[in-house]
Amino acid sequence: MAFATTKDGVKIYFKDWGDKNAQPIVFHHGWPLTADDWDNQMLFFLAQGYRVIATDRRGHGRSDQVSEGHDMDHYAADVNAVVEMLDLKNAIHIGHSTGGGQVARYVAKYGQPQGRVAKAVLISSVPPLMIKTKNNPEGTPVEVFDGFRSALAANRAQFYIDVASGPFYGFNRKDAVISQGTIQNWWRQGMMGSAKAHYEGIKAFSETDQTEDLKAIQIPVLVMQGDDDQVVPYKDAAVMQDKLLKNSTMIIYPGYPHGMHTVHADVINKDILQFIRK
Template sequence: MPYLKLRDGAQLFYKDWGNPNGEIVTFSHGWPLSSDNWETQMFFLAEQGYRVIAHDRRGHGRSTQTWDGNNINSFTNDLQELFEHLDIRNAVMVGHSHGGGEVTRFLGKHGTSRVKKAVLIGAVPPLMLKTAENAEGTDKSVFDSFRQAMHKDRAQFFLDVPSGPFFGFNRPGVQKSEGQIRHWWQQGMNTSFKTAYDCIRDFSETDFTEDLKKIDIPVLVLHGDDDQVVPIEAAGRKAAKLLPKGELKVYPGGSHAIHNINVDEVNKDLLDFIRS
């Protein structure tokens, strides 16, 4: 399995699938998951002739479980090292949830010289936390309850999240996938406790507003209007307006995990946008 040794000695796991000479699409995963959460999109695009690359952020999946550095600036510096190591150019970046924040900060901090387009799916930007200026955000007490649940019983909490709001399995009439729940749990439990805990603050309190304003490439924003984790009014709709070249597509009734639930539609939207 391929690993990149980072500046501090940490090992970053990554997947590099498909046509080695094809156009590159990179994937950044959400909390508290790993690159495995993108497997259906990666397989689909690899079959279309693309080179698809996804990494496990430090502390997640198969990457080194570092005690420090569990924050968006460290994550994006790691990703920049991976881009340089693999000489990634003219790429399309795709990010979900916290990974959408990673893509946004990466482009805001490191620029767009290596990237031609980006896709944000159920992404956290511009800001999840409710403040005086961000009335549509989520109250801090919700994120405090996440931390309390981790302290009490992380394993159960990591069953409750995918069994309910993450995939929208708590909605009436929705068919629940036990496989999706177990897969989420497995990924989450492979992430270090410290990283998962630190990232609750990182994804909820990081303000990406200025990053969004700097991104000068086309960005497709995909968001479900029944996203119970990252509500569309606080995220997708605002992000699309802040992006100079942003385009919003709303998935009616869509959950936080539209790429896992609305697989065919998301895959088609990705392919159409990449080809456009």
């Protein structure tokens, strides 16, 4: 198993497949998952000749279950530790949901100033800000996130079944084609991680204002989201990202759910490949 050690001594697990001289693609997973959420994409882009890398966020999966540092600043710094260890250059960073916030913070603070990134992709991502505030009146009320925290603390195992079998993949919609394996794999990944990291991660993905991160990004960014995303409302996410980014392309997919990179991987992979090859 491969690990990078951060400046505060945390071991971050990563997968690294393919030709070390090929252009690297780095994948950033959503809450509360792991690098395994990208298995489909990693195999697809590996077959296209890319080097593919995915990490487990601190407190998630096989990375250290540390008590502290469950915030976007640490998440981005942890990615930077992996990137510097592998000396990745001309990289493409792809993030889903919370991973999209991680990409935005990493690119703005580390990757772009260091000249290490070529392009980025935000899939169903949380920036600029999820929570409802005085300055973000269309956001999601804090009570929703308090409900997530209460359900996690009360019975994390059942909560994760409910999320995966319901809104995450749109399996609660009429005529949805339900994959029990996908539900079980989501649950498996979630239960590998730390309850504390997942609990505190809710605040990180919902309350971190990443407006300035998006404004700072100069590289080309592909923004992708489904208009039936029941987890991250697309009008407050993808649409706002496209407005704030200087060099973006946006695709809104009719009827697609939050976890569209899994249940519609054939479409999403093709569109990302086209963007990368431009």
